[in-house]
Amino acid sequence: MRTPVLVVVAVVALLAGCAARPDGTDADAVAHAFYAAVAHEDGDAACALLAPSALENLESDSDEPCAEAVLDGDVGATLTERVPDGPATSVHVAGRAAQVVLPDDVVFLTVDGDTWRLTAAGCDARPERPYDCVIEGG
Amino acid sequence: MSRLKNHGLTLFFGAIFLAALAGQAISGVALVNREQIEAGLTPITLAEYVTTSQFAVDVTENWQSEFLQFLLYILATVWLLQRGSPESKPLDEAGRESDEDQKVAEFSRPDSPPWARVRGWRLSVYSHSLGLVMGTIFVLSWFVQSLAGAVAYSEDQMRNFADPVSWTQYLALPDFWSRTLQNWQSEFLAVASMVVLSIYLRERGSPESKPVGVSHEATGVEG
Numbered sequence: 001m002r003t004p005v006l007v008v009v010a011v012v013a014l015l016a017g018c019a020a021r022p023d024g025t026d027a028d029a030v031a032h033a034f035y036a037a038v039a040h041e042d043g044d045a046a047c048a049l050l051a052p053s054a055l056e057n058l059e060s061d062s063d064e065p066c067a068e069a070v071l072d073g074d075v076g077a078t079l080t081e082r083v084p085d086g087p088a089t090s091v092h093v094a095g096r097a098a099q100v101v102l103p104d105d106v107v108f109l110t111v112d113g114d115t116w117r118l119t120a121a122g123c124d125a126r127p128e129r130p131y132d133c134v135i136e137g138g
Numbered sequence: 139m140s141r142l143k144n145h146g147l148t149l150f151f152g153a154i155f156l157a158a159l160a161g162q163a164i165s166g167v168a169l170v171n172r173e174q175i176e177a178g179l180t181p182i183t184l185a186e187y188v189t190t191s192q193f194a195v196d197v198t199e200n201w202q203s204e205f206l207q208f209l210l211y212i213l214a215t216v217w218l219l220q221r222g223s224p225e226s227k228p229l230d231e232a233g234r235e236s237d238e239d240q241k242v243a244e245f246s247r248p249d250s251p252p253w254a255r256v257r258g259w260r261l262s263v264y265s266h267s268l269g270l271v272m273g274t275i276f277v278l279s280w281f282v283q284s285l286a287g288a289v290a291y292s293e294d295q296m297r298n299f300a301d302p303v304s305w306t307q308y309l310a311l312p313d314f315w316s317r318t319l320q321n322w323q324s325e326f327l328a329v330a331s332m333v334v335l336s337i338y339l340r341e342r343g344s345p346e347s348k349p350v351g352v353s354h355e356a357t358g359v360e361g
Contacts, residue, residue, distance in 0.1 A: 021186070051177065051178070051179065052177065052178025052179065053177050053178060056178075092292065092296070092302045094191070094289045094290075094292035094293040094295075094296060094302055095190055095191050095192065095289060095290065095292075095293035096182075096190075096293065097292075097293045097294075097296035097297050098296065099296050099301070099302060108296055108297075108299050110177075110179065110297065111179075112179045112180050113179075113180035117179075119297070119299075120299045123299060129300075130298050130299040130300040131299045131300065133299055136299065137177070138177070
């Protein structure tokens with residue numbers, strides 16, 4: 001009977017691994033929360049939802065703290081223009097990466113612990129190449 | 139101890155398979171976590187890693203090629219011969235062979251497997267059971283490789299700010315065929331090498347080799 005017990009333990013461990021992973025609904029919620037923070041000019045809340053590499057790139061590109069950079073200049077103008085006025089048109093999740101297509105923008109996210117964080121926002125499609133984004137993590 | 143001795147080959151390969159799989163999982167999660175830490179993200183656990191598509195595609199791309207290798211070897215050696223190789227049947231025995239040679243139906247023996255004793259569908263199935271099972275595992279492994287590969291590829295795409303792909307799109311992408319064919323070529327090379335090298339080279343005591351003193355011309359003789 002030892003083998004079935006081991007199998008049960010292994011399956012529970014694997015399911016526990018799965019259960020901790022946030023899903024597409026969570027990714028959609030984080031994308032909308034980011035844009036809600038931008039709409040309310042709450043830079044700290046918006047930056048709290050960025051992946052570390054995206055936050056660092058934004059700060060180094062703008063020479064400003066993230067909370068200001070996300071609302072100022074071209075980045076702020078682009079994001080403000082793209083605040084969604086409705087639900088996502090599609091959400092794709094593959095492993096620990098996600099793409100949320102909003103009415104006026106495409107954002108990319110990664111899993112960090114038990115939540116999603118944005119790796120890119122303010123993205124424009126380019127033929128045969130990756131999206132060009134105003135915020136991009138490395 | 140006699141049970142260990144009687145099943146040593148299975149136990150040895152079963153043990154090194156599990157050890158290698160565990161090693162693959164541990165080194166794989168270490169690689170992922172190096173990238174996670176470099177990106178300032180939370181490391182993942184081993185239990186999380188073994189449920190990822192990345193791990194699944196890496197495992198199954200190797201499994202499918204191994205089972206394909208043995209499937210082709212099992213089937214090709216029914217008809218194809220190689221003079222001088224212990225991997226080949228004797229040169230006059232190509233084909234499915236007679237019922238008498240195969241000891242089935244009325245030619246069966248008291249210790250023959252039950253499905254080999256009576257003509258009918260059971261004998262037909264049992265006569266191809268090894269190829270059927272190896273072929274089924276090959277097809278399933280390749281199918282899982284394609285599913286997991288599509289997810290892993292999409293994950294990589296989205297990490298690089300590109301669109302994900304569907305399973306059917308993935309089947310036409312170079313990633314799927316590169317993963318597949320890089321494994322196939324190595325398996326086919328290994329089989330061809332074994333067939334040819336065993337004509338001229340020996341490993342004393344191994345059933346995969348001819349006896350050391352047997353002629354290079356002798357075919358279908360195992361040590």
